[in-house]
Amino acid sequence: MNPQAAPLAIALGDPAGIGPEVILGAWVRLRQERRAPTAFVVGGPEILRMIAEALGIDCPIVPIADPAEALFASAAGLPVMAGLDAPWAPGSPDSEGARLALASLSWATKFSLSGVASGLVTAPVAKSALAAIGWDYPGQTEFLAEACDLAYRDAVMMLAGPSLRTVPLTVHTPLAEVPTLLSTDLITHKARIVAAGLSRDFGIANPRLAIAALNPHAGEGGKFGDEETRIIAPAIAALQAEGIDVFGPVPGDALFTPRMRTTYDAALAMYHDQALIPLKALEVDEGVNVTLGLPIIRTSPDHGTAFDIAGRGLADPGAMLAAIVMATDMAAARTGNG
Template sequence: MGEPSGIGPDISLAVWRRRADSGVPCFFLLACPALVRQRAALLGLDVPVEEISSPAEVAGMFQRALPVLPLQRPVDAVPGAPAAANAGAVIEAIETAVSLYGQDLASAVVTNPIQKASLYAAGFPHPGHTEFLETLAGAGSQAVMMLAVPGLRVVPVTVHRALASVPGALSVDLIVRTARIVAAALRRDFGIEAPRLAVAGLNPHAGEAGTLGREEVDIIAPALAVLRAEGIDLFGPAPADTLFHPEARARYDAALCMYHDQALIPLKTIDFHNGVNVTLGLPFVRTSPDHGTALDIAGKGTADPRSLVAALKLAHDIAGARHRVRNAP
């Protein structure tokens, strides 16, 4: 469901209406059925909404109606006006989705955007979706954020932190652990037998041999040496400003970036509407649209559903890839 006052309900309805021509797999919503019906009416969409009691019912009804598995907690949402009172339902939806995956009742978890401020106001202790999912995955899991569009996959090594804190957060161990997870996921989830990684430097011109910053010399290069010794195919630290043009992108399957915007700016510039957030390093498949709750347009019928379409398709593809790996002779 995501934030019920945001565009999550809007784009979910829109994707279901495009089910025939978009190629999306069957899906169901974890939400309040009354809320979904209210939003459909507000948007003027003729979408039949059917409450289900089990995901087993989805395949038989998906073509005629949008299946909604109801939440236990009530939801009272006004488009554009998030409320902390709905935080419990938002959290319940995420927890339930992970639980259903663990029971083999769902093949993937696709999350609509959440409004973090509302969750924080209700006492939510996690920085965001990704960190919460890592906690639900249990000990030993390290969640790694990958953003993907056709032709580019990027991974921010540090994610949601102030830019001034990034140099102190970088370490050889963090880069090594992140790259290992990315390389393994490219093989298992994306079917790339010999993945190639590019690794961006932190400083302009990748530090100019230490004259513009020491992080490349003291942290990034030593991490890459460890990874190369393990047989991982990579290059770097590379100047970030020359890493994302078409010729450069042809050299790698994913780029590791040192901070959030270094990764997301090129990706969103290349293909803003079709970006997908993929969480690597978890025992379950999780994707999400690569955008926020867009409170200013919630309930107005102008939200673009393409990123959710892409997230559903990629989740289906990854689930299929994992199934093939599990059942390989």
């Protein structure tokens, strides 16, 4: 299939969470704005139909048997692959829903790897529910890395919004372990992937990277820690020697000010919350989780399953809409149509 014509594959996420309803909400809004891409949801046609009816969402569900049908089916409604479904129990995750979420993710990944889909958008999953059925990954990012025959460290999480992109160099790990996990090699390896990804998928010819400090005041000359001089500064020097536009280490309390944000295209943070707190504070309804370094395109809304509000019509589809639009733009950039 011509990758320019291939539709996006959308993985359903945990059906007990808000994933299915934000997919519906995003699709309706995109259609209203006349910018809906060609896409299809992998599984859950009955769940999506029930949610649309229960929440009064005007989105006809069009079951399809093959992704190639998505282009024509989208004229009538939201194309959804038939054959995968489960009962709808909002707010009550169970093993049946977890199996559906995993099957949807697995098939959507296969479609993307084969070129049948131009990219992959993943709705939120419940890691605990997946673990209960034998899923042994820290998150969807690591699952996708293995599916692409890559080491986990080659798949880099970037959080992106209209005014900020951040990359956590360490992700789901206790804060006390962060200093032991940081290394010059880790920083240089991930920075290279980020620079390449910004160029390939976002059309930024010469990406500018900012590197955060780990300690207050960037260590204050060693008074508050030596990671800046011992680990971070050598990584920055090595990257600069390679021709990458990078600077730092910048104290975390200065890195995300309005003026500073105009000086870089992505900020590399030392740990999870250092990257995610500013992104969510600024772009809570438009934040997108992008996986860089993969041979396929993958985006996801930067929020979780929100079981507490699932099925109540309270979920904002903005982040899912942004994830779909970003995946579409990335696919266009890769095929030279950006």
